[in-house]
Amino acid sequence: MHNMPEDNVAFEDFKKIDxxxxxxxxxxxxxxxxxLIRLELDSAGEARQIVAGIGKSYEPDALVGRTIxxxxxxxxxxxxxxxxxxxxxxxxxxxGPVLLVPDGDVASGxxxx
Numbered sequence: 001m002h003n004m005p006e007d008n009v010a011f012e013d014f015k016k017i018d019x020x021x022x023x024x025x026x027x028x029x030x031x032x033x034x035x036l037i038r039l040e041l042d043s044a045g046e047a048r049q050i051v052a053g054i055g056k057s058y059e060p061d062a063l064v065g066r067t068i069x070x071x072x073x074x075x076x077x078x079x080x081x082x083x084x085x086x087x088x089x090x091x092x093x094x095x096g097p098v099l100l101v102p103d104g105d106v107a108s109g110x111x112x113x
Contacts, residue, residue, distance in 0.1 A: 066101065
């Protein structure tokens with residue numbers, strides 16, 4: 001195998017990461033940015049906003065209604081003046097980021113383990 005991380009993470013540290021299912025309710029480009037998109041999410045009735053660098057691979061309108069996986073307990077960050085309360089999971093595809101999504105119906109807010 002190649003590109004494997006050299007530093008191992010203890011299982012107890014991994015368990016601290018809260019991965020959840022969320023549904024995209026609204027998506028719009030962040031002004032003055034080519035790649036940032038502001039997403040409004042629903043995760044088990046909790047509204048949340050995240051900012052993701054997927055704007056070169058996805059159009060905002062095509063994201064609305066999609067179900068994604070997020071890191072729900074990431075400390076908030078401000079990107080280009082917009083607060084982000086989490087991070088979506090994506091892989092690096094040949095043409096840019098590719099969203100990681102459940103392979104079937106999963107309730108919004110469901111814990112990923």
